[in-house]
Each structure stands twice: as structure tokens, then as C-alpha cells.
Amino acid sequence: MTTTTIPITRLVSVELRKMFSTRSGFWLLVSIAVLTLVAAASVVVLAPDSDVTYESFTRASGFPMSLILPIIAILAVTSEWSQRSGLTTFTLVPSRGRVIGAKAIATLLVGVGSVALAFLVGAFGNVIGSALAGVDTVWNISVTMALQLVLFNLIGMLIGFTIGVVLRSSAAAIVGYFVASFVLPGVLLLLAQVRPWFEELQPWVDWNETQVALLEGAMDSAQEWAMLGSTTMIWIVVPLAVGLLTLRRSEVT
Amino acid sequence: MITVDSLTRRYAGFTAVDDVSFTAEPGRVTGFLGPNGAGKSTTMRVMVGLTAPTSGSATIDGVRFTALPNPGREVGVLLDASAQHAGRTGRETLTIASDTMGLPRARVDEMIELVSLTPGEAKRRVRNYSLGMRQRLGIATALLGDPRVLILDEPANGLDPAGIRWMRDLLTDFAGRGGTVLLSSHLLHEIEVIADDLVVIGHGRIVASGSKDELLATAGTLARSSAPLDLVRALEHAGIPSAVAGDGAVRSDADPARVGAVALAAGIALTELRSAEGAGLEDMFLSLTADTQREGAVA
Numbered sequence: 185m186t187t188t189t190i191p192i193t194r195l196v197s198v199e200l201r202k203m204f205s206t207r208s209g210f211w212l213l214v215s216i217a218v219l220t221l222v223a224a225a226s227v228v229v230l231a232p233d234s235d236v237t238y239e240s241f242t243r244a245s246g247f248p249m250s251l252i253l254p255i256i257a258i259l260a261v262t263s264e265w266s267q268r269s270g271l272t273t274f275t276l277v278p279s280r281g282r283v284i285g286a287k288a289i290a291t292l293l294v295g296v297g298s299v300a301l302a303f304l305v306g307a308f309g310n311v312i313g314s315a316l317a318g319v320d321t322v323w324n325i326s327v328t329m330a331l332q333l334v335l336f337n338l339i340g341m342l343i344g345f346t347i348g349v350v351l352r353s354s355a356a357a358i359v360g361y362f363v364a365s366f367v368l369p370g371v372l373l374l375l376a377q378v379r380p381w382f383e384e385l386q387p388w389v390d391w392n393e394t395q396v397a398l399l400e401g402a403m404d405s406a407q408e409w410a411m412l413g414s415t416t417m418i419w420i421v422v423p424l425a426v427g428l429l430t431l432r433r434s435e436v437t
Numbered sequence: 438m439i440t441v442d443s444l445t446r447r448y449a450g451f452t453a454v455d456d457v458s459f460t461a462e463p464g465r466v467t468g469f470l471g472p473n474g475a476g477k478s479t480t481m482r483v484m485v486g487l488t489a490p491t492s493g494s495a496t497i498d499g500v501r502f503t504a505l506p507n508p509g510r511e512v513g514v515l516l517d518a519s520a521q522h523a524g525r526t527g528r529e530t531l532t533i534a535s536d537t538m539g540l541p542r543a544r545v546d547e548m549i550e551l552v553s554l555t556p557g558e559a560k561r562r563v564r565n566y567s568l569g570m571r572q573r574l575g576i577a578t579a580l581l582g583d584p585r586v587l588i589l590d591e592p593a594n595g596l597d598p599a600g601i602r603w604m605r606d607l608l609t610d611f612a613g614r615g616g617t618v619l620l621s622s623h624l625l626h627e628i629e630v631i632a633d634d635l636v637v638i639g640h641g642r643i644v645a646s647g648s649k650d651e652l653l654a655t656a657g658t659l660a661r662s663s664a665p666l667d668l669v670r671a672l673e674h675a676g677i678p679s680a681v682a683g684d685g686a687v688r689s690d691a692d693p694a695r696v697g698a699v700a701l702a703a704g705i706a707l708t709e710l711r712s713a714e715g716a717g718l719e720d721m722f723l724s725l726t727a728d729t730q731r732e733g734a735v736a
Contacts, residue, residue: 188507194539197536201532201536205525205533206524207525267521267522267524271487272514272520272521274486275487275516276508276534276538278508
């Protein structure tokens with residue numbers, strides 16, 4: 185036989201295609217496009233003149249993405265189980281590690297591409313918006329801020345991806361993601377208030393805390409980066425490693 | 438060629454496949470038979486690397502499936518036609534498989550045509566497919582990489598009579614060109630018509646295997662009489678074990694001449710006496726798996 189091993193680049197492009205060729209994937213993509221434009225337009229309509237800046241437009245157009253991208257990351261993994269398509273996927277590519285690796289790379293590419301889109305829409309919005317409002321066009325996003333915004337979205341997607349790998353069920357993972365991003369911060373905050381020993385620990389555990397700092401582009405101290413390292417370890421690295429181990433042995437039924 | 442060697446798969450406190458060995462030869466269609474829960478699907482899942490064996494091995498031309506560089510090009514697999522993403526179109530499902538294997542896109546259209554899905558149907562999402570259409574799509578996926586081995590679990594399920602006929606011709610043709618086909622089915626008639634070799638499994642163990650002609654030939658004698666129980670007693674008296682089937686037919690391992698002589702001596706009038714050769718796969722299947730059937734002994 186002259187067959188050669190399937191290259192990882194091919195797996196990545198297949199996984200990229202799979203993310204958007206389902207009905208749910210298609211509509212998630214459409215909703216990103218529509219909401220991004222709506223959000224940018226809302227800045228023109230609602231924001232006071234002083235806020236007609238590149239930062240406002242980019243943040244506004246990036247906001248819907250930050251909610252939808254993690255769901256795309258979750259479904260990329262869980263649909264193989266919930267939709268049972270893994271039966272075909274893992275017979276065509278028996279090495280599950282390579283498939284999941286390709287999914288991870290595809291997820292990151294989508295993240296970077298989407299944030300680039302947010303910057304682009306933000307730029308158009310800024311030019312048009314400032315002209316409409318009759319104010320000077322303000323380009324107020326620094327490279328550091330931009331990079332932190334990229335990181336913010338990638339971490340959100342990786343959290344979704346990790347929950348997907350651990351739970352391997354679309355419904356459970358989406359619920360799990362919303363619990364981890366909307367319920368957990370409140371619980372941890374409450375815990376910090378009633379248990380003094382946890383107060384100092386809380387920002388090292390709550391990944392939403394470091395996400396807020398990234399979103400604002402305000403990460404500048406070594407301690408903040410260390411906190412990000414800690415939350416990434418707790419919420420991504422460790423669960424992902426455990427999830428991958430069980431995933432490789434799990435039955436695809 | 439598929440070689441299964443001393444394959445065992447145990448789950449917590451339950452042995453799904455117990456020391457199973459058999460081969461499926463190239464150029465032949467091998468039918469894999471067994472009652473529900475006998476271990477057919479688990480055996481097939483181990484073959485294609487979805488389930489790890491507890492011990493033993495399954496190989497394709499001497500190579501483990503998981504060690505094949507691009508398995509879809511060598512082995513076509515259809516384990517469950519309903520295991521396809523409901524939100525994708527049929528064509529998209531094939532395109533993804535084709536891209537994964539690194540095939541030209543033209544192959545997708547060829548397969549859609551081969552399995553007789555109309556262009557309109559290929560554009561519909563799989564959630565709107567009937568089971569028969571999903572089977573066709575699954576067959577198309579299996580054949581996409583032009584493999585030399587096919588592993589199909591219940592492929593005729595949900596197909597209409599014309600579809601079953603089509604599937605039969607397709608597989609016969611595939612084996613005729615030197616391909617290896619292993620298919621499981623509970624549609625005994627289908628297996629009887631199409632299979633060259635049979636592997637019968639019950640409770641995770643091989644109950645019988647060999648060529649279909651051989652297996653059906655060993656079925657002994659079938660006799661009918663208005664008093665089947667008297668006949669059984671007379672045969673027992675003569676030292677010939679026998680059993681009454683649900684329809685009153687008496688089966689035994691002895692040859693027809695002997696059974697006839699016993700009946701005559703006992704004064705029992707026979708209404709039918711023949712070699713059970715033509716009795717068919719169903720009788721053989723039921724008698725071979727009698728103690729592993731859920732419904733208890735029927736043969």
C-alpha cells in the first residue's frame with residue numbers, strides 16, 4: 185500500500201470545516217457576524233461623542249464573540265460524542281490525541297481570526313462613527329492592549345474546550361461553561377467574604393478575575409501574570425490533561 | 438484478510454467477547470451471526486480500534502487497524518448508520534470523510550451516485566434522512582476510500598427490498614473483485630443469500646464457523662409426523678438424539694435412511710422425511726445458539 189500517514193495540517197483544516205458545516209456551527213457563525221455589526225452600530229447610536237473611539241468600537245464588536253466562541257470550542261469536541269460522529273472520525277483517524285490536537289489548533293485559529301475580525305469591524309466603525317458624530321477619529325488601542333484582548337478570547341475558548349474534553353456532552357458542557365463563568369465567580373466571592381483565609385487566595389483561583397484584567401488590557405504586574413498562570417493551571421492545564429487521558433480510553437458509542 | 442485471534446474483551450464483571458478467533462478471507466463474504474448482545478458489535482469495534490481488547494488481537498492483513506497510516510483507504514467501516522452528525526448535509530458528511538482521507542472531491546459525487554442518493558437528498562441535513570438513507574450514506578462513507586476490506590454492522594437494516602437487493606449485489610461484486618467483506622446481520626435470509634462463510638457467535642463465544650455449504654450440510658435429518666413426540670421417543674429408544682422444532686419438525690443428526698427405518702419399526706407414519714440440508718440458516722442458527730437465546734430453547 186502506498187498510503188501515507190494523514191498530516192496534521194489536513195486534520196486541522198478538516199476540523200475547521202467541521203466547526204462551521206453543521207447547522208449549529210453555521211448559525212453561531214452568522215450570529216457572531218450579525219451581533220458584531222449590531223454592537224458596532226450601537227456605539228454610533230448610543231455612545232457619547234467622547235466615547236467614539238477605536239477602543240469602544242473594538243470592545244463592542246468583540247463582546248458577542250467572547251460569549252459565542254467558547255460555545256464553538258465546546259461543540260467542536262462534544263459533538264463527536266453527542267452527535268456520535270466520533271464513530272466515523274475515530275475510525276478514519278484512530279489516534280484520538282491527534283484528532284483532539286487538531287481540534288485545539290483549529291479552535292485557536294478561529295479565536296485569532298475572530299479577534300482580528302473584531303479589530304477590523306472596530307476600525308471601520310471608528311472611521312464611520314467618528315465621521316457621523318463629527319469628532320476626530322481616535323486610535324487608542326495599544327499593542328499590549330490588543331494582545332491581551334486576543335489572549336482573553338483564546339483563554340475563554342480554551343476553558344470551553346477543556347470543559348468539552350472533560351464532559352464530552354454538548355448540553356452538559358454548555359451548562360458547565362456558563363456555571364463556570366457566571367455562577368462560580370459569585371460563589372468564590374461569597375466564600376472570600378465569609379472565610380478570610382480565602383480572600384487572598386480567591387484571585388488565584390477565580391479565572392474570571394484574571395479574564396476581566398485581560399479584557400481591560402490592564403495586566404501589567406508580575407503578580408497578575410502569576411495569577412493568570414495559576415488560574416490557567418487550575419482551569420485548563422490540569423483538567424485538560426485528566427480529560428485527555430480518560431478521553432483516549434473512553435468508548436465512543 | 439481479517440484475522441481475529443483469541444480476542445477477549447471484558448467489562449466490569451461481564452465478558453462481552455470471550456476468546457474469539459476466526460478469519461474473513463479475501464474474495465469472500467463472511468457473515469457474522471449471533472443473537473442480540475452476543476458480542477458481534479463489540480468484536481467489530483475492537484477490529485476497528487474503537488475499543489481496546491482485554492487480550493488477543495484483530496488484524497487487517499497482519500496489521501492492527503490502529504497502526505494503519507490512513508485506515509479509510511484500506512478498510513471501509515460502517516458500524517452504526519445513525520451515528521452521523523444530524524446537523525450536516527449528506528454531501529458534507531462525505532466531503533469531510535473524503536478530505537480526511539485526502540481524496541479528490543470528485544470522489545464524493547461518485548459515491549453519492551453509487552449509493553443512489555439524489556442530488557436533492559445529498560443536500561439535505563442528515564436529521565431529515567430515513568434509516569435507509571443513512572445506511573446508504575454510511576455505505577458511501579465506507580466505500581469512499583476504495584478499500585479492500587469492508588466491515589459492516591447490520592448494513593441492510595432499514596433498507597427497502599430493492600435496497601437490500603442493491604446492497605447484496607454491491608457486496609457480491611466487491612468480494613468478486615477480491616475484496617474481503619465481513620458483515621453482521623440479524624436478517625438471516627440476507628446472510629444466507631449473500632455469505633460464503635459464516636461465523637456464529639453466542640454469549641461472546643464462537644459457536645460455529647466455516648463455509649456456508651459445510652455448516653448447512655451438517656444439519657442432519659428433518660422428519661415430520663402427526664405424532665412428533667412419539668417419533669422423538671422412538672428415536673431416543675434407538676439411541677438417536679433428536680429435538681422437536683416449534684413447527685413440529687423433528688430434527689436429528691442421523692441420516693434420513695436411519696430415521697425412516699426407526700419410524701417404520703415404531704409404526705409411525707411420516708409425512709415428510711428429508712436431509713435437513715435445505716432446512717436453512719434459520720434452523721441452524723436457532724439450534725446452534727439455542728442455549729444462548731433470550732427466548733430459551735426453541736429448536
